[in-house]
Amino acid sequence: MKPPKSPGDGARKGLVGRLADFLDDRTGYRAVVHEALYERVPGGARWRYVWGSTLVFAFMTQVITGLFLWASYSASAQTAWESVYYIQHEMAGGWLLRGIHHFMAQAMVVLLALHLLQVVIDGAYRAPREVNFWLGLVLMMLVLGMALTGYLLPWDQKGYWATIVATNLAGIVPVVGPSIQQLVIGGTEYGHHTLTRFFALHAGFLPGALILMLVVHLALFRKHGLHARQPITKPDAMFWPDQVLKDAVAMLAVMAVVLGVILVPALRAMLAGEAVHTGHLGAELGAPADPSLPYAAARPEWYFLFLFQFLKVFEGWGATGEFLGAIVVPGLIMGVMFLMPIIGNWRLGHRFNVAFTLGIVAGAGLLTALALNEDYYALWVDKASLADARKLYDDTGGDEKKLAAVLGNDRAKIAAVEKQWKTLEKVRHSQAFLDAAKQARLDAARAIELAGRPERIPPAGMLELVRADAKSQGPRLFAQHCASCHAHVDPRAPGAVEILAKSSAANLFEFGKASWMRGLLDAQEVAGPAYFGNTAHREGDMVNFVKNDLADADQWKRDDIEAVIVAMTAEAGLADPGVQQAVLEKGRDLVADGERCGGCHKLGDNGTEPGSAPDLTGWGSREWLVGIITDPTHARFYGESNDRMPSFGKAAEGAAPMLSPQQIGLLADWLRGNWYRP
Amino acid sequence: MNAHTHDAGVGPDRAGRRNFLVELLALACGGLATLAPIGAGLWAFLDPLRRTGARAAFLRVTELSAIPDDGVPRQFAVIAERNDAWTGFAAEPVGAVYLRRTRGSTAVEALSATCPHAGCFVEIESAGKCFRCPCHNSEFTLEGAIVAPSPSPRPMDALECRVAQSGEVEVKWEKFRAGVAEKVVQ
Numbered sequence: 043m044k045p046p047k048s049p050g051d052g053a054r055k056g057l058v059g060r061l062a063d064f065l066d067d068r069t070g071y072r073a074v075v076h077e078a079l080y081e082r083v084p085g086g087a088r089w090r091y092v093w094g095s096t097l098v099f100a101f102m103t104q105v106i107t108g109l110f111l112w113a114s115y116s117a118s119a120q121t122a123w124e125s126v127y128y129i130q131h132e133m134a135g136g137w138l139l140r141g142i143h144h145f146m147a148q149a150m151v152v153l154l155a156l157h158l159l160q161v162v163i164d165g166a167y168r169a170p171r172e173v174n175f176w177l178g179l180v181l182m183m184l185v186l187g188m189a190l191t192g193y194l195l196p197w198d199q200k201g202y203w204a205t206i207v208a209t210n211l212a213g214i215v216p217v218v219g220p221s222i223q224q225l226v227i228g229g230t231e232y233g234h235h236t237l238t239r240f241f242a243l244h245a246g247f248l249p250g251a252l253i254l255m256l257v258v259h260l261a262l263f264r265k266h267g268l269h270a271r272q273p274i275t276k277p278d279a280m281f282w283p284d285q286v287l288k289d290a291v292a293m294l295a296v297m298a299v300v301l302g303v304i305l306v307p308a309l310r311a312m313l314a315g316e317a318v319h320t321g322h323l324g325a326e327l328g329a330p331a332d333p334s335l336p337y338a339a340a341r342p343e344w345y346f347l348f349l350f351q352f353l354k355v356f357e358g359w360g361a362t363g364e365f366l367g368a369i370v371v372p373g374l375i376m377g378v379m380f381l382m383p384i385i386g387n388w389r390l391g392h393r394f395n396v397a398f399t400l401g402i403v404a405g406a407g408l409l410t411a412l413a414l415n416e417d418y419y420a421l422w423v424d425k426a427s428l429a430d431a432r433k434l435y436d437d438t439g440g441d442e443k444k445l446a447a448v449l450g451n452d453r454a455k456i457a458a459v460e461k462q463w464k465t466l467e468k469v470r471h472s473q474a475f476l477d478a479a480k481q482a483r484l485d486a487a488r489a490i491e492l493a494g495r496p497e498r499i500p501p502a503g504m505l506e507l508v509r510a511d512a513k514s515q516g517p518r519l520f521a522q523h524c525a526s527c528h529a530h531v532d533p534r535a536p537g538a539v540e541i542l543a544k545s546s547a548a549n550l551f552e553f554g555k556a557s558w559m560r561g562l563l564d565a566q567e568v569a570g571p572a573y574f575g576n577t578a579h580r581e582g583d584m585v586n587f588v589k590n591d592l593a594d595a596d597q598w599k600r601d602d603i604e605a606v607i608v609a610m611t612a613e614a615g616l617a618d619p620g621v622q623q624a625v626l627e628k629g630r631d632l633v634a635d636g637e638r639c640g641g642c643h644k645l646g647d648n649g650t651e652p653g654s655a656p657d658l659t660g661w662g663s664r665e666w667l668v669g670i671i672t673d674p675t676h677a678r679f680y681g682e683s684n685d686r687m688p689s690f691g692k693a694a695e696g697a698a699p700m701l702s703p704q705q706i707g708l709l710a711d712w713l714r715g716n717w718y719r720p
Numbered sequence: 721m722n723a724h725t726h727d728a729g730v731g732p733d734r735a736g737r738r739n740f741l742v743e744l745l746a747l748a749c750g751g752l753a754t755l756a757p758i759g760a761g762l763w764a765f766l767d768p769l770r771r772t773g774a775r776a777a778f779l780r781v782t783e784l785s786a787i788p789d790d791g792v793p794r795q796f797a798v799i800a801e802r803n804d805a806w807t808g809f810a811a812e813p814v815g816a817v818y819l820r821r822t823r824g825s826t827a828v829e830a831l832s833a834t835c836p837h838a839g840c841f842v843e844i845e846s847a848g849k850c851f852r853c854p855c856h857n858s859e860f861t862l863e864g865a866i867v868a869p870s871p872s873p874r875p876m877d878a879l880e881c882r883v884a885q886s887g888e889v890e891v892k893w894e895k896f897r898a899g900v901a902e903k904v905v906q
Contacts, residue, residue, distance in 0.1 A: 139761055
């Protein structure tokens with residue numbers, strides 16, 4: 043190896059040459075560069091050696107993108123989700139920046155596995171490289187720690203709940219567990235300090251430690267030189283440029299894959315002629331974290347799914363099981379990995395190490411596949427083939443004795459049906475997850491839609507906006523408090539008939555609109571399950587009126603009924619914009635008429651006293667709906683002939699009302715379709 | 721140094737053209753790969769350059785009767801809604817103006833309280849005879865004119881001001897670039 047050129051060699055130098063000489067004389071940089079670039083690679087540059095370099099590249103990418111993200115991210119419970127939304131949807135190029143950061147993190151996990159596999163298989167953990175191997179394992183834990191801490195930072199539902207699980211598992215470590223947990227989350231509850239601590243870990247402590255360890259890892263690597271894969275058949279090469287070329291190509295390939303994952307959906311959409319919203323490219327953003335709501339779609343990121351699945355093995359073992367599955371077994375596995383350099387000295391040690399590592403990777407892969415299979419099972423199963431089994435389940439209530447009775451003790455048939463019941467159970471679990479995941483996506487889309495309002499997000503944060511959004515909260519409140527009696531389903535939708543049959547109060551789908559009113563005034567529908575059919579009024583005055591009076595063409599022409607419908611939707615404030623004033627007034631007069639509807643119903647000042655029928659003044663308006671939900675027993679509504687509807691807004695002695703005014707308002711708004719639309 | 725003596729085909733002296741090609745390719749691949757994160761980062765980092773401030777609007781500040789017509793400027797808070805990245809703030813104090821009325825006049829003169837020198841909040845001197853900025857001691861007359869010698873490059877910025885029929889005083893709330901002689905909207 044020729045020593046670096048010293049000044050004065052060769053022909054007269056140009057300016058650059060002399061500048062370089064000056065710098066080298068003052069800093070000695072040429073020796074350092076030489077040392078760095080001209081490392082010998084015994085046996086020639088090989089593709090199998092690129093993984094370490096790709097990991098360094100991936101980490102550099104994360105530092106660069108991380109720094110730029112840091113310039114825009116705000117780590118507080120009121121601003122974390124909001125700042126990430128802003129980066130993703132409103133900053134130029136923010137979606138690309140965040141997308142690279144998100145997917146490169148996932149790529150790093152894959153590269154970690156590849157690097158580990160190569161090192162173990164090639165026996166590069168053997169003396170004198172044991173310490174470097176241990177450092178590598180520590181580096182792996184640091185990278186996984188960064189993935190875990192980073193996942194929480196958007197403070198969205200999926201990050202929040204995944205981390206809750208992780209920190210709870212940390213809490214079951216013996217002796218120090220609860221203290222570790224409290225230190226990590228900054229208190230006894232998740233809050234401000236959870237985010238600040240996780241952010242400090244993610245952007246400060248962990249990368250700092252990683253860089254330190256990496257410097258030592260690389261220094262040790264250089265000290266011992268590359269451990270070549272035997273047998274050596276090619277001549278030696280230099281790190282620069284031969285191995286660097288292979289490394290660089292691999293880095294480019296990794297980057298291409300990451301960019302591909304981000305951009306391919308956009309390309310597909312463009313080719314299909316669909317609009318491309320850059321905000322929807324790259325990393326997903328879930329709905330803002332809400333500790334008060336169930337989140338059945340909670341899952342860790344895919345590279346931790348194997349741990350998630352592994353814990354299911356210990357279901358039913360109670361606290362011991364959790365301890366074994368989350369702490370002991372993973373701890374033992376890490377222990378064996380740390381011992382691999384020692385084990386490698388034994389006779390069949392190397393083979394054991396390779397088998398063990400391959401086994402772990404394969405096992406993790408298998409567990410990941412199992413986890414995905416459990417979650418997505420319902421998508422792959424032919425549900426039609428299970429229809430008979432489902433019917434049998436409904437009929438027998440899952441009781442084996444009843445099943446035996448139905449199938450006449452045919453063992454083969456019973457076994458077959460029970461097998462199908464197990465499949466049904468799996469389908470149910472999977473469907474629950476898929477439904478929750480779908481709802482999570484809808485919630486996320488709605489939150490992003492709300493965040494884009496011209497009024498922006500209030501200082502208290504996005505959650506305040508979501509909790510005041512009728513579109514988000516209405517269905518939840520309805521399901522919790524109203525759906526036990528009322529249906530809210532499009533009568534034309536598949537499955538609507540079954541739902542309506544089970545209801546015991548009116549279908550409230552499109553309440554206040556012409557379609558609802560038309561059904562009410564239809565002799566075929568009024569006593570049906572969508573209106574009075576399943577209530578105490580199924581043979582009451584209104585039903586009789588519709589069936590007899592309204593059906594009489596002499597009393598009521600088609601035009602009259604249409605006018606009434608128009609008038610009533612106008613009372614609700616939900617009339618079509620093109621409605622004619624004349625028709626409206628005619629309808630109103632008809633309703634107010636003491637010989638017609640006005641005989642029972644009050645409308646404006648038509649002289650009828652409320653008591654025998656609900657007051658139709660402002661019927662279907664927000665104020666009217668709030669009134670009837672608050673207290674249907676009020677004389678203004680059903681009074682003493684109220685069927686079974688509770689007074690949600692009235693406090694029964696000493697207790698608080700079932701629903702707060704805000705909740706009742708949200709229900710009223712939701713029923714009327716009154717929510718923000720962009 | 722080291723004892724590597726048999727180095728045929730290895731090291732910086734080997735076949736020049738092939739070496740150069742490999743080096744070029746290595747640099748190109750590595751450079752391209754690094755371009756993506758740096759490019760994406762800079763793209764987002766430069767986002768603030770494409771943002772224009774909110775369009776200046778006339779904001780109601782006070783009533784005519786609240787401004788004594790003695791020629792002495794008085795400080796009034798400017799209340800406005802504002803957006804800050806993702807947050808929309810409801811009406812709250814966003815700054816202050818000095819309003820002045822001379823004897824017998826119904827016209828109001830408005831001066832921005834932001835010093836044209838470096839942006840500090842200009843105060844009225846305790847004796848009430850002139851404005852003084854506490855940061856670098858720029859002094860201005862009560863009409864806003866520079867009292868030389870002064871670090872300020874221009875007089876205090878006058879703001880458009882109008883009085884409605886009802887007596888409501890409205891000021892066009894604007895910010896101007898500090899440290900320059902011309903009065904340019906920021």
